[in-house]
Amino acid sequence: xxxxxxxxxxxxxxxxxxxxxxxxxxxxxxxxxxxxxxxxxxxxxxxxxxxxxxxxxxxxxxxxxxxxxxxxxxxxxxxxxxxxxxxxxxxxxxxxxxxxxxxxxxxxxxxxxxx
Amino acid sequence: xxxxxxxxxxxxxxxxxxxxxxxxxxxxxxxxxxxxxxxxxxxxxxxxxxxxxxxxxxxxxxxxxxxxxxxxxxxxxxxxxxxxxxxxxxxxxxxxxxxxxxxxxxxxx
Numbered sequence: 001x002x003x004x005x006x007x008x009x010x011x012x013x014x015x016x017x018x019x020x021x022x023x024x025x026x027x028x029x030x031x032x033x034x035x036x037x038x039x040x041x042x043x044x045x046x047x048x049x050x051x052x053x054x055x056x057x058x059x060x061x062x063x064x065x066x067x068x069x070x071x072x073x074x075x076x077x078x079x080x081x082x083x084x085x086x087x088x089x090x091x092x093x094x095x096x097x098x099x100x101x102x103x104x105x106x107x108x109x110x111x112x113x114x115x
Numbered sequence: 116x117x118x119x120x121x122x123x124x125x126x127x128x129x130x131x132x133x134x135x136x137x138x139x140x141x142x143x144x145x146x147x148x149x150x151x152x153x154x155x156x157x158x159x160x161x162x163x164x165x166x167x168x169x170x171x172x173x174x175x176x177x178x179x180x181x182x183x184x185x186x187x188x189x190x191x192x193x194x195x196x197x198x199x200x201x202x203x204x205x206x207x208x209x210x211x212x213x214x215x216x217x218x219x220x221x222x223x224x
Contacts, residue, residue, distance in 0.1 A: 031210075033211065033212070035212075035214075042201060042214040042215065042216060042217050043158075043201070043203075043212075043214045044214070045211040045212060045213065048210055048211055055210065056209070056210060056211060058211075059211065089156060091158065093212075098210045099205050099210050099211070099212060100145035100146065100205045100208070100209065100210050101145065101146070102163075103148065103160060103163040104148065104212060105160060106150075106157075106158040106160075108156070108157055109156055109157075109158075111156075
């Protein structure tokens with residue numbers, strides 16, 4: 001069974017460009033979560049999506065960041081007009097049921113570097 | 116919001132030694148997960164443990180939800196155990212994981 005897949009694994013962008021991060025959950029999982037990890041820190045929750053719906057986006061900055069999980073295809077985290085402070089590892093996770101009652105599995109992450 | 120504190124923050128061991136990592140959380144939670152982040156950054160699931168004790172090889176974990184803490188035991192440590200260990204909890208009635216501060220473990224041969 002394939003685990004959570006993320007691509008690209010590494011992404012370099014210049015300030016002002018757009019970054020698009022993709023996540024394919026474990027087959028059969030309909031709950032997707034995005035987390036951000038700054039260097040030498042723990043992971044911070046950004047957003048929770050369930051097929052076509054954003055359930056909780058309380059951890060996502062209001063400006064420049066958006067997320068979607070369409071009916072077909074991977075979940076996308078989009079960062080517009082990137083700034084140096086966006087440099088971080090972005091992890092996607094998925095679960096079969098809501099994480100309050102189920103295990104969450106993480107992908108390998110996308111390392112974003114903003115020059 | 117909920118606070119999730121881990122101790123010790125850093126741990127240096129020689130191969131073969133045993134260790135206990137602790138996770139304290141400040142409010143009621145639905146469950147608790149332990150993860151190992153290896154030196155390449157990959158997060159590996161260790162335990163899903165809302166309460167009680169579980170064992171998996173050299174690792175075991177105990178959660179006492181009523182007292183708001185969990186312990187991770189590593190026995191006969193190996194160099195491949197090196198990395199950062201995180202506990203993570205979804206606060207009551209939420210569906211997001213709040214990660215602890217982490218314990219960085221270094222195991223030397």
